[in-house]
Amino acid sequence: MTDVTVIIIDREGQEHALLAPTDMNMNIMELCKSYELPVAGECGGMAMCATCQCYLESDHELPEQSDDELDMLDQAFFVKPNSRLGCQIHISEAIDGIRLRLAPEA
Secondary structure, X not given: OOEEEEEEEOOOOOEEEXXXXXXXXXXXXXXXXXXXXXXXXXXOOOOOOOXXXXXXXOOOOOOOOXXXXXXXXHHOOOOOOOEEEXXXXXXXXXXXXXXXXXXXXX
16 A cells, blocks of 8 residues: 655645645545645535635646546636645545645535
8 A cells, every 4th residue: 555645735825735645546626635634625626616616726737627626627716727625636646745735615
């Protein structure tokens, strides 16, 4: 089992260094919920609600956004060029040290 570090900045500006297992098929939304950070994840990770929107603040190369993710962000509030849905960022060794900021709640 390999753990990676994920940096999450909450809505109050506090930084959280989370250890994330790479062998459990988790995503950022699920990781945040497991650490009891304020991420609703209302759709359960289906890219249908944007309650896990976050901003990529590091230089990590993420997979291209799916049409579902782009469609959901097109309808979301507080969208920026670096917006991503946390449920669509899967935990892997490639994201070790990633830095994400939670988007404001709508």
